[in-house]
Amino acid sequence: MAGIVGWGCHMPRYRIKVEEIAKVWGADAQAYKKGLNVQEKSVPAPDTDTITLSVTAARRAVARAGVDPAAIGACYVGSESHPYAVKPSGTTVAEALGATPECRCADFEFACKAGTEAMSVALRLVDAGEVTYALGIGADTSQGAPGDALEYTASAGAAAFIMGADNLVAECEHTYSYMTDTADFWRREHQYYPQHAGRFTGEPAYFKHVTGCAEGILAKAGLKPADFAYCVFHQPNGKFPATVAKKLGFNPHQWEQGLLCPLLGNTYSGSSPMGLTAILDVAKAGDRILHVSYGSGAGSDGFVFRCTDRIAEVQKAAPQTRELLEGERFYLQYGEYAKFRGKIIMNVKGA
Amino acid sequence: MRDVAIIGVGANPKWGELWGQSLRDIFVEAALAAIDDAGVDHVDGMYVGCMSSGLFAGQEHIGSLLADYLGQRHLPATRVESACASGGAAVKMAALEVASGHSDIVLAGGVEKMTDVGGGDATYALGTAADAEYECYHGATFPGLYAMIARAHMDRYGTTPEMLAQVAVKNHDNGALNAMAQYPFHIRAKQVLDSIMVADPLHILDCSPITDGAAAAILCPLETAKKLSKKLPIKIAGFGHATDTIQLAQREDMTWLGATAKAAEQAFEMAGVAPKDVDLFEVHDCFTIAELVVIESLGLVGKGEAGKATLEGRTARDGDLPVNTSGGLKSKGHPVGATGVAQVMEVVKQLRGEAGERQVKDAKRGLTQNMGGSGGSAVVHILEVA
Amino acid sequence: MPSARYTREIPQRYRLEAGKCSSCGKVYYPPRRVCPCGGRDFETVTLSDTGKVVTYTIIRVGPSDFADEVPYGLGIVEVDGGVRLMAQLVDVPLEEIKAGMPVRLEFRKIYQEGEAGIICYGHKAVPA
Numbered sequence: 001m002a003g004i005v006g007w008g009c010h011m012p013r014y015r016i017k018v019e020e021i022a023k024v025w026g027a028d029a030q031a032y033k034k035g036l037n038v039q040e041k042s043v044p045a046p047d048t049d050t051i052t053l054s055v056t057a058a059r060r061a062v063a064r065a066g067v068d069p070a071a072i073g074a075c076y077v078g079s080e081s082h083p084y085a086v087k088p089s090g091t092t093v094a095e096a097l098g099a100t101p102e103c104r105c106a107d108f109e110f111a112c113k114a115g116t117e118a119m120s121v122a123l124r125l126v127d128a129g130e131v132t133y134a135l136g137i138g139a140d141t142s143q144g145a146p147g148d149a150l151e152y153t154a155s156a157g158a159a160a161f162i163m164g165a166d167n168l169v170a171e172c173e174h175t176y177s178y179m180t181d182t183a184d185f186w187r188r189e190h191q192y193y194p195q196h197a198g199r200f201t202g203e204p205a206y207f208k209h210v211t212g213c214a215e216g217i218l219a220k221a222g223l224k225p226a227d228f229a230y231c232v233f234h235q236p237n238g239k240f241p242a243t244v245a246k247k248l249g250f251n252p253h254q255w256e257q258g259l260l261c262p263l264l265g266n267t268y269s270g271s272s273p274m275g276l277t278a279i280l281d282v283a284k285a286g287d288r289i290l291h292v293s294y295g296s297g298a299g300s301d302g303f304v305f306r307c308t309d310r311i312a313e314v315q316k317a318a319p320q321t322r323e324l325l326e327g328e329r330f331y332l333q334y335g336e337y338a339k340f341r342g343k344i345i346m347n348v349k350g351a
Numbered sequence: 352m353r354d355v356a357i358i359g360v361g362a363n364p365k366w367g368e369l370w371g372q373s374l375r376d377i378f379v380e381a382a383l384a385a386i387d388d389a390g391v392d393h394v395d396g397m398y399v400g401c402m403s404s405g406l407f408a409g410q411e412h413i414g415s416l417l418a419d420y421l422g423q424r425h426l427p428a429t430r431v432e433s434a435c436a437s438g439g440a441a442v443k444m445a446a447l448e449v450a451s452g453h454s455d456i457v458l459a460g461g462v463e464k465m466t467d468v469g470g471g472d473a474t475y476a477l478g479t480a481a482d483a484e485y486e487c488y489h490g491a492t493f494p495g496l497y498a499m500i501a502r503a504h505m506d507r508y509g510t511t512p513e514m515l516a517q518v519a520v521k522n523h524d525n526g527a528l529n530a531m532a533q534y535p536f537h538i539r540a541k542q543v544l545d546s547i548m549v550a551d552p553l554h555i556l557d558c559s560p561i562t563d564g565a566a567a568a569i570l571c572p573l574e575t576a577k578k579l580s581k582k583l584p585i586k587i588a589g590f591g592h593a594t595d596t597i598q599l600a601q602r603e604d605m606t607w608l609g610a611t612a613k614a615a616e617q618a619f620e621m622a623g624v625a626p627k628d629v630d631l632f633e634v635h636d637c638f639t640i641a642e643l644v645v646i647e648s649l650g651l652v653g654k655g656e657a658g659k660a661t662l663e664g665r666t667a668r669d670g671d672l673p674v675n676t677s678g679g680l681k682s683k684g685h686p687v688g689a690t691g692v693a694q695v696m697e698v699v700k701q702l703r704g705e706a707g708e709r710q711v712k713d714a715k716r717g718l719t720q721n722m723g724g725s726g727g728s729a730v731v732h733i734l735e736v737a
Numbered sequence: 738m739p740s741a742r743y744t745r746e747i748p749q750r751y752r753l754e755a756g757k758c759s760s761c762g763k764v765y766y767p768p769r770r771v772c773p774c775g776g777r778d779f780e781t782v783t784l785s786d787t788g789k790v791v792t793y794t795i796i797r798v799g800p801s802d803f804a805d806e807v808p809y810g811l812g813i814v815e816v817d818g819g820v821r822l823m824a825q826l827v828d829v830p831l832e833e834i835k836a837g838m839p840v841r842l843e844f845r846k847i848y849q850e851g852e853a854g855i856i857c858y859g860h861k862a863v864p865a
Binding site: 471472474475478484485486487488489490491492494495498499500501502503506547548549550551552553598599600601605 | 746750765792794795797800802803811821822848859
């Protein structure tokens with residue numbers, strides 16, 4: 001039975017506060033902060049993209065896994081902000097790690113659940129005996145449309161997991177997926193920013209699929225919330241994951257460790273996977289973790305992980321998620337943020 | 352090998368932004384000035400120092416082009432390239448061709464036409480003198496590389512921004528008396544220190560400019576110099592040429608210019624003299640810090656002492672170590688490929704007693720030091736009254 | 738940046754692969770075919786990703802590809818083991834950069850060929 005051998009997380013050091021964005025668009029910062037339970041979000045510098053975040057996260061996963069990168073047989077990056085529309089992020093990540101040339105690769109896209117689908121497929125490729133280790137990564141540097149509600153939360157980060165059959169830090173006891181065709185949030189080819197359907201993104205989208213997936217996997221596994229030390233859900237804001245967790249019967253001390261959104265924003269494909277890394281950083285042998293993602297379009301992937309004795313040996317082998325989240329960071333003004341995110345119309349070079 | 356003399360030198364009346372003149376115009380003007388100065392009616396061979404006619408002017412094959420435009424059909428002519436040491440290298444090649452006995456009159460010229468491209472493209476072109484894959488790739492610029500040398504020199508020896516500024520002030524004091532200089536005016540240290548920062552700690556006034564210009568010299572065997580020309584023959588007593596790692600990161604000591612030191616050693620040995628026997632020095636002040644490190648690497652002052660020597664006025668026109676009486680690259684201008692030849696021209700004029708208000712008294716022997724990139728190549732010539 | 742020229746340098750830029758002379762043991766980054774000691778055999782080694790700044794500057798007037806990024810720190814980093822390389826210095830307030838500061842090399846985008854060309858990656862130095 002496959003599971004996680006090593007995990008790693010990375011996020012930029014730059015941040016922008018809700019107040020700074022609200023100021024520019026004449027919005028009520030306090031209302032946004034309360035309504036979304038978000039104070040600030042991470043901002044990628046121009047030299048940071050989904051590939052660079054994935055490489056650093058993956059290197060940290062390798063450090064914890066203690067494996068030779070050449071033994072990684074698959075590299076799957078899930079994102080909705082792959083740097084190229086055609087040329088997979090996974091090839092650069094695999095080269096940077098030294099996993100090439102014997103390595104399967106293709107990029108994944110399913111809005112915010114691209115990363116968990118990548119993790120899922122990585123696990124099952126190992127179970128199928130096709131590869132010894134497979135890398136599943138969720139990473140994004142998503143754009144929020146200027147002045148839109150999503151601008152307060154669209155942020156950047158990556159989480160990487162090396163899946164294998166031995167030396168696990170956490171066994172994957174169950175996986176499950178719940179998916180429908182639901183147009184709550186989308187981006188057409190050549191459009192710069194995504195569109196969303198307002199309040200339709202709530203009950204019929206996020207809550208329906210997260211709940212459907214959570215209830216489905218708990219039933220399949222024959223488990224209840226009390227059987228879990230931790231739970232982590234997709235975090236489009238700081239409110240939804242707490243609401244769904246409470247509704248399912250979890251307590252705050254189960255979801256707090258993995259809830260990064262209030263200080264990080266929504267890292268899209270990185271969201272619940274980064275929450276999972278924050279939990280793995282502190283979990284103990286025997287702890288069960290429920291992980292349910294959500295990707296617009298729409299669907300949720302569910303995992304039940306159970307930590308092994310080995311986890312304590314490697315928690316400090318790489319920087320920890322909350323250290324990165326709460327450590328030294330640099331606050332930007334809106335103008336710098338707009339420049340970093342390429343939102344300023346520049347002159348065409350060479351014209 | 353026979354002894355070589357320089358019997359003619361010439362350059363454009365003024366260096367600067369020569370909008371109305373193309374690369375061929377600029378070169379021919381300087382070459383004719385040298386030919387007329389020597390009083391010869393033909394040359395047997397030509398070497399043209401030019402860092403990048405391709406990137407600046409879209410033109411390669413300039414040996415052939417310029418031989419043709421100089422009216423010297425069928426002349427064997429070659430472009431010589433060693434980044435900013437192209438001119439010095441051209442002089443050396445010309446000297447070897449004469450010394451070997453193969454040719455009797457050889458023109459050593461240098462030219463660069465830098466203003467047809469915009470600032471960003473000029474910076475890119477200049478940057479190709481650094482390591483394209485491991486320095487330029489990361490966003491290095493020339494000022495940036497010399498700035499790193501400056502920082503290392505300041506950290507090790509306590510060199511100050513004021514010492515750097517004084518190099519610029521002194522060179523402008525000399526250039527103000529040089530009619531051909533791009534910036535023939537005095538500046539004050541405060542202006543240098545207040546000017547915009549290009550790459551910390553170098554300000555824009557610590558940097559030599561972008562310049563269009565050419566210079567040329569006519570070389571012949573010393574034994575026939577008096578027959579060929581009325582001008583006082585100036586003997587090339589010695590020369591030296593060395594390279595060093597192109598990457599700054601691979602230098603043994605970032606506060607030392609090894610190629611310059613080696614080239615100087617060779618030149619002094621060949622000429623049979625020491626620094627104290629030399630009356631003036633034309634050195635490669637592409638940036639103010641370069642002049643300081645060069646005079647240490649030439650052995651004119653001890654390691655770390657160049658800044659103090661400059662503040663004390665030792666390198667001024669009337670000091671005991673006159674450096675850059677022409678105004679240097681800073682005030683005279685730096686058309687890259689031409690600089691090394693112009694340095695030779697200044698020394699020749701000084702030794703002939705033709706330097707006017709810039710004249711160093713009783714100048715009998717002069718040294719030129721021409722350097723490429725961040726010190727990756729260096730050519731040193733020692734000239735003396737025959 | 739032509740694709741062939743970029744792809745050739747990937748082992749050096751992505752994995753910090755260097756060459757160690759089998760005769761004298763000196764390590765070169767990037768690798769080379771001939772050692773100044775005369776040796777022509779080399780072993781591939783990987784550089785450490787931690788080290789310190791040896792010297793630095795702040796580029797305020799950049800080349801065209803980097804013009805929008807100024808001011809940026811650029812320095813020579815000596816990685817553990819003694820090999821030196823040039824890298825941008827990022828994620829640090831410019832006035833805090835100084836020689837001797839400990840750094841770590843992190844994978845970053847170096848530049849991109851406009852909106853349609855390839856994206857070029859490498860390492861930059863961040864405070865350790």
